[in-house]
Structures are given as C-alpha cells and as structure tokens.
Amino acid sequence: MSTFLQSLLIAVRALRVNKMRALLTMLGIxxxxxAVIAMVAIGSGASKMISDQISSIGSNLLLVLPGSMTSGGxxxxxxxxxxxxxxxxxxxxxxxxxxxxxxxxVRGGGQVVYGNQNWSTVLYGVTPEVITVxxxxxxxxxxxxxxxxxxxxxxxxxxxxxxxxxFGSADPIGKIIRIKKIPFTVIGLLGKKGQSPQxxxxxxxxxxxxxxxxxxxxxxxxxxxxxxxMVQAASAEVLKKAEEEVTxxxxxxxxxxxxxxxxxxxxxLSEILAVSEQSSKVMSMLLGAVASISLVxxxxxxxxxxxxxxxxxxxxxxxxxxxxxxxRDILLQFxxxxxxxxxxxxxxGMLLGVAGARLVATLVGWPTLISVNTIVIAFAFSAGVxxxxxxxxxxxxxxxxxxxALRYE
Amino acid sequence: xxxxxxxxxVAKVYTMGEERVEALRGVSFSVNSGEFVSIMGASGSGxxxxxxxxxxxxxxxxxxxxxxxxxxxxxxxNELAEIRNRKLGFVFQGFNLLxxxxxxxxxxxxxxxxxxxxxxxxxxxxxxxxxxxxxxxEGHFPxxxxxxxxxxxxxxxxxxxxPAIILADEPTxxxxxxxxxxxxxxxxxxxxxxxxxxxxxxxxxxxxxxxxQIIFRDGLVISDTSGAPxxxxxxxxxxxx
Numbered sequence: 235m236s237t238f239l240q241s242l243l244i245a246v247r248a249l250r251v252n253k254m255r256a257l258l259t260m261l262g263i264x265x266x267x268x269a270v271i272a273m274v275a276i277g278s279g280a281s282k283m284i285s286d287q288i289s290s291i292g293s294n295l296l297l298v299l300p301g302s303m304t305s306g307g308x309x310x311x312x313x314x315x316x317x318x319x320x321x322x323x324x325x326x327x328x329x330x331x332x333x334x335x336x337x338x339x340v341r342g343g344g345q346v347v348y349g350n351q352n353w354s355t356v357l358y359g360v361t362p363e364v365i366t367v368x369x370x371x372x373x374x375x376x377x378x379x380x381x382x383x384x385x386x387x388x389x390x391x392x393x394x395x396x397x398x399x400x401f402g403s404a405d406p407i408g409k410i411i412r413i414k415k416i417p418f419t420v421i422g423l424l425g426k427k428g429q430s431p432q433x434x435x436x437x438x439x440x441x442x443x444x445x446x447x448x449x450x451x452x453x454x455x456x457x458x459x460x461x462x463x464m465v466q467a468a469s470a471e472v473l474k475k476a477e478e479e480v481t482x483x484x485x486x487x488x489x490x491x492x493x494x495x496x497x498x499x500x501x502x503l504s505e506i507l508a509v510s511e512q513s514s515k516v517m518s519m520l521l522g523a524v525a526s527i528s529l530v531x532x533x534x535x536x537x538x539x540x541x542x543x544x545x546x547x548x549x550x551x552x553x554x555x556x557x558x559x560x561x562r563d564i565l566l567q568f569x570x571x572x573x574x575x576x577x578x579x580x581x582x583g584m585l586l587g588v589a590g591a592r593l594v595a596t597l598v599g600w601p602t603l604i605s606v607n608t609i610v611i612a613f614a615f616s617a618g619v620x621x622x623x624x625x626x627x628x629x630x631x632x633x634x635x636x637x638x639a640l641r642y643e
Numbered sequence: 644x645x646x647x648x649x650x651x652x653v654a655k656v657y658t659m660g661e662e663r664v665e666a667l668r669g670v671s672f673s674v675n676s677g678e679f680v681s682i683m684g685a686s687g688s689g690x691x692x693x694x695x696x697x698x699x700x701x702x703x704x705x706x707x708x709x710x711x712x713x714x715x716x717x718x719x720x721n722e723l724a725e726i727r728n729r730k731l732g733f734v735f736q737g738f739n740l741l742x743x744x745x746x747x748x749x750x751x752x753x754x755x756x757x758x759x760x761x762x763x764x765x766x767x768x769x770x771x772x773x774x775x776x777x778x779x780x781e782g783h784f785p786x787x788x789x790x791x792x793x794x795x796x797x798x799x800x801x802x803x804x805x806p807a808i809i810l811a812d813e814p815t816x817x818x819x820x821x822x823x824x825x826x827x828x829x830x831x832x833x834x835x836x837x838x839x840x841x842x843x844x845x846x847x848x849x850x851x852x853x854x855x856q857i858i859f860r861d862g863l864v865i866s867d868t869s870g871a872p873x874x875x876x877x878x879x880x881x882x883x884x
Contacts, residue, residue: 240755251743553739556700557800558728558756560721636700640735 237566245571248543256575259539262532263579263619264586267612269528271587273521274608276594279601281514288507290427290436292368294334294470295503296477298326298463298484301496316459317497320444322487323361323463329483332476334468337367338460340447344414346440348400355396356439357413359447359460367466375407375422378443382421386445391422395438413440414451473504529615532579533623540572540627551631552639565632572624573617580616584609646709647807647839648674648697653706654862655692666692668862669706672869674808679834680841681850684859691812693859694843698731698810699723711807728757732801736813738793740785740800746772747781750800757804771799775829791822798829802838809833811842815849827852 249256300317323338340359345352358364362378365371372391382389390413397406406420427436448457467476481500490496544551551564591602655667667689674680684690695701696708699715702723708715711730718726732753733739740749750768759767772781775795785793794814801809811830815823831852834840842853850856858866 237758247743549739550741553741554752554756555724556698556727556733556739557753558724560724560756562721563756637695640739 241567241570245574260579262535264583266529266532267580267583268587270525272590275591275602275604277518278603284510294467296465297501301498330479332472335363335466337364337464340461348411351400353399359444360441371425372422373425382443388418389421390418391441393424393437393439394426533619537623544631548639548642555636561632565628568628568631573620576616576620649709651707653703656704679854681853682843682857688859689862690859730807732806732809734811734814736816746796753804771803775799808839
C-alpha cells in the first residue's frame, strides 16, 4: 500500500512538472468522457420523455378502431364507416377473459361557453371506465357514473386547459356551461396529463356521458355507434392473448369471413412503446460508439505521451533501478502516472459532461437524466483506458537496461 | 577483516551482431572490509564492465562473484535489485540526482525502495547529509547546489542504507581540482570510519588518495598494489576498436 502511495506521489510530481502537457494529454479523455456523460444523459432523458408520453395514454392498451367497408367495389379508407357499437364494447368486456376494462368513446368538437368566456375544444362521449383505462384521475368533483351514461345526463368532466380558459382560477365544479348551446353541469375536473406522443394537449378536452354525446351533440349517422374502443388487458403478459380474444369475438359479431374483410382494426399501443424504446436504444448505442471512439483516441494520446515521458526520463529510471527499484516498482510508477492522467481527465470530463447536459436541459428544454451508474461506469472506463494504454509504456520503462539507461544523455 | 567482494575468474562476453567482444577475460581479486580501492585503466580495458558486475547491474558470463558471501550470479532480477538496495551504494560521474527533488528526498530514495517508514527515512537522510557536511541544505534542489555539493548529496544517498560497499564510477570526473580534493577527502574520511569503497578512475592523482590500486588492461588485471598475486598479464595482443 505504501508503495502505491509512493508511486502516486511520484506521479503527481511528474505531472506537475509538465502541467500544460498533462492537460493537453488529458483533453482527449476529457472530451470522450464529457461526450459519453452528456449524450447518455440527453439520450436517456429523451427516451424517458417518450415513454412517459406513451404511458400517459394508459398501460396495456389495445385500441379497436373502425375499419374500411367495401360497398359496390368501392373500398372506404380506415374509419370510413362507423362500424363499432356500444354493444361491441359491452360484449368485449363480458366475453373476453383477458380483458380487464373497456372504454368506448365517440369524438367530436365544439364551442363551449361560460359567462362571457368561450373556448373551442375536443368533446368525447365516454363511459366511467375511461378514467381507469387511461390512468387518469378526477382531482375535484366526481367521475361520470353509469347512470349518467344510461340516462344521457347533461353532466361533464373538463380538462385543465378547458378549466383555465373558461374559469381562470375560479372553482368550476357545479357550474353550468353551454356546449353547442346545450347547458351542461360540470361535475368533475380532470388531473393534468400533459402532451401526447403526437404533441397534442391532452388536457384540452371535455368528457361527456357516452349516450348524451351520441344523441345530443355529435349527431352520429348511426345511433349507438362508437368511434373507438379502448381495451385494457388484465396484465402486460396477457396483452397478446387479449388481442386474439377481441379479434375472434369481433370477427364473430361482424361476420368476418373469407368473403368479407374485417371492418375494424385492433392496434396494440404497447408495440408503439416497444418500437420507440428500440429506436432510442439504437440511438444511445450509436452515441456510445462515437464517444468510445473518442475515448480510444484519447487513450492513444496518453500512450504517446507516456512513451515520450519514458524516453525523457530514461536516466531517472536508470538511477532508480541502480538504487534498488524492482521492475515492478518502475512498472507501477508509470502505470500510476497514466491512470492518474486518465482518471483526472475522467473527473474533469464528468463535470463538463454534467454541466453540458444541464446547459442543454435549460437552453433547448430537453430533459436530461444523469444516473449514478453512468458516472461510475465513465470513471471506471477512464481508469481502464489508463491501465490499457499505460501498460505498454510502463512495461517499456520497467524493462530498460540500467547500464544503458544510466549512460543515456 | 572479512572479505566483502570476491571475483573468481570472472569473464564477460558481449555479442554484438556476429561479433564477440570479450570485455573481461578472467579477472580475480578480492576486497576486504574497510579497504579503499581504485580501479584504473584506459577506456576499453574492462574496468567499467567490472564495475557494472560489482554493482550487480550485470552478471558475469563465466566465473563467480561473491558479495558478502552471496553468489550473485545465481540471483533473480528481483533479488539483484534487493542486493543493490541493501548492500551497495552508487556514486556516479554525473551525480545522477533526480531533478526537481530536494537533497533530502534524493537521499531518501534507496530507503523508499527498501520499504523504510517515512519518519525513519527522514531522520536517516538528515544524518547522512550531516556526514557529508551538508547540514542545512536538506531542502535545496540539485540545480541550487554546486557540482561538489551535488556529488556530496550523491555520496549521502550511497551511504544512507549502510551498504557493505560503496561503488564510485569516476566520481570526480566532472569536478575541478579543488572540489576533487574536497570529495576525495570525504571518501577518505568515510573510509577511516570503516566504510569499504571501490572507485573507478583514470586519473593517477585521484587514485593516489586510495590505499590500493588495481590496473586493468584488455580485460585483465595487470597490476594490483595489494601485494596479492594479480592474474598474470596476458601476452600483448592488439585489439580492434
């Protein structure tokens, strides 16, 4: 241990002699480590943002949408017809064992008025389950109830953005607002949800009881149809099974067969998450590869300078060997010097990387995530670079012939 | 007085490419404890090779070298390093102090490799510097000292772990005549305290300070003033450069 401490002292002294050179040598490592830290921080921040947005839709979800229909050889596009009904939704809930919850909805838009304020927003006709399925909360008042839906009550839940625009800071609960000129009572306020993965404001929304929306507001061509059905599987493991069950049930209910193509589509939202996670993983790997290359280049710089240093100090090495230093002592001395260079570079790089990530976070507004893991790995990596690239010069120093080394001018 | 050094028919052959160079061709002599010996000879006579072998920096090709009774030729690299550290003290022509390192730290260096604790190193280094008359200069760097003072630091470094023998390779080669006398007086004084010294020089005036002169020529000892029988001089032979 004391030998190590001694080598450390010698190394510190040797580096102090050539401060500028030491700093320039470290630069490669500094840039490499700073790049790794900053890129990993920004990369993991970005992927967390994406996965947060995706999971803000809700978890373990399938989305059933109306499909195309063929009439007279003409195929409509996806969603061209309202082919799904509230009864389909009820059947899915009742007959598919892997399904936990079902939330059918219809969608429309409209002008909302309260007092002298008005606002244009998105209207959804929903059932009470929508809150569970979408992982949402009612922060004030109460949720829509099944009797609201069945009785087509003129009650509504409003999102934060709508509340801000109509009521400002006043309490909206119990107030009467006019939606498309029909008066509705605000019974609840939704919690803040933020942006969707597509960048839409999810809080700019009003939830109405499904039947109310179907009858009074949206004026659907076919009564009882729904625009989409969100299906929540009991768990992530049975999501695939739930998809099969829903498909089988709807095929049966819609008489889909060889002569009739499916008039609906089932989308697995978890797949979107998986794809985006995959792509951010690939991105992180690319960034990591670029950063590793700069670390390797930095390491080569260290090796180069250590070789120069060994040559310059040939005489010193000769003296040390003559005085009784063993090969191991010389090896350790130069290895310590190389590792000290890289770890110091690593620490400076780490500070710069963290600062850079913070700067990006405040300037561009990207979230950054700096984990202890990244820092520990970066530190270990920089020390590893020192050992790897310092070994050859150190071995060269240790195997010098003392007679020639002492004669070296 | 015991025998500190014994060389027995020591030969050293270097092979450079296809050429064989016989630097030593069978050298035998011994040095007793407390002796002050100078080794003289023209360049190429083998005196430096002999010094390297005495200093355990090189091993003989043939023959045996016993240092303090130990056959050095059988030792490993690490064991040789330990011998150099504990039994030998070196003084070089070019002083060979570490730059940017204080006098005291230079003197401590052998103790560092000898695993001596820091506090003990310090007191011993200060004692050794006192013995060569450099008290008060412990904190000076080599470039703040004159040549004679630097060589005295080097002598202190050679003394500090109480070696069996001090080996000096042209210790006055870089010094003026006044300083030469100064340094030689220090060696004489250390010798009078019982320290064994072997010194290589090519100046007869310097050799005159020593008690015994061994003269090398063409890899053989041709004269030894100890009265002990020197190896018979080889017939005159002309060697190429």
